[in-house]
Amino acid sequence: MKKLFILFFVFLFVTNLAACSSSQSSTEKGGTLKKVSVVLDWTPNTNHTGIYVAKEKGYFKEHGLDVNIILPGEAGADQLVASGKSEFGVSYQEGITQARIQGIPIVSLAAVIQHNTSGFASPKAKNIVSPKDFEGKTYGGWGSPIEKAVINSLMKQENADVEKVKVINMGDADFFTAVNRDIDFAWIYYGWTGVEAEIRNEPINMVYLTDYTKKLDYYTPVITTNEKMIKEDSETVKAFMAALTKGYEFAIEQPADSADILIKAVPDLDGELVKKSQEWLSPRYQNDAERWGEQKLEVWQNYSEWMFDNGLLEKELEAEKAFTNEFLPKRGK
Structure with missing residues (x-):
């Protein structure tokens, strides 16, 4: 019995030694992540x-x-x-x-x-080609004060009045759902939503922020x-x-x-x-x-x-x- 007991601990010692060796090898190869x-x-x-x-x-x-x-x-x-x-x-x-x-x-x-690729998008049929055209239209956003400030900044350059833009929160609706429901234009990244418009064959007009001021780049x-x-x-x-x-x-x-x-x-x-x-x-x-x-x-x-x-x-x-x-x-x- 005593002999078995000793052999058991020898086995544990050898097993642990091997484990330590393996762990050390792993460390030598770059360590744990x-x-x-x-x-x-x-x-x-x-x-x-x-x-x-x-x-x-x-x-x-x-x-x-x-x-x-x-x-x-x-x-x-x-x-x-x-x-x-x-x-x-x-x-x-x-x-x-x-x-x-x-x-x-x-x-x-x-x-x-490297540069801001966002802008205000609208279906071509709405004929919104410049900030001046925002007047009398409905903008769909997410409720940030930045949105109206950006729209105003662009519209001022064309002597347009931001107070003539109706601003609503479009919630979780995507651009395509919203423009077919209750808005005329929205703020998008062309690299995703604009490309999606191409795939869907739904032509859009883009008013890019960087076309009007470097401060928004x-x-x-x-x-x-x-x-x-x-x-x-x-x-x-x-x-x-x-x-x-x-x-x-x-x-x-x-x-x-x-x-x-x-x-x-x-x-x-x-x-x-x-x-x-x-x-x-x-x-x-x-x-x-x-x-x-x-x-x-x-x-x-x-x-x-x-x-x-x-x-x-x-x-x-x-x-x-x-x-x-x-x-x-x-x-x-």
């Missing part, structure tokens, strides 16, 4: 392709990360990132600007798209984290951004393959829409910037000044604290 999450701003679409590519192609793992992609739910992405419940997120320059004015320590790490969307993460775990931020950059660079160079990756990850998406949207959006991720994700101080200053001048901010933004290019890989690496 650090679990982090990135919360999207909305349902998955081609704004997010680089994230899904980085996960599918193993770029996050190469940089020691196990990344969980999550949806925001009732708590918005900014709140989850600011509170540390998600290490990273997807947001918009306008949201970060308002958050920082309120003392919420969220920071933009990269511009997903802001970054939307952006990748975010919080100040605490930058201060206390900058290596993880650096690793995440290195992998993510690689993901978006792949999406820039391989739009068809990256679209397939997004469709595989989110099979409920319309495959044709994803492919055509990706083809349209891929060259616009980096556009005229020296590298993907690059942000300019003047863009942050211009938009925050516009927001302040239009009564959307209580005070002026310290723009240099709202974003950083520090964690973007150096060009050519």
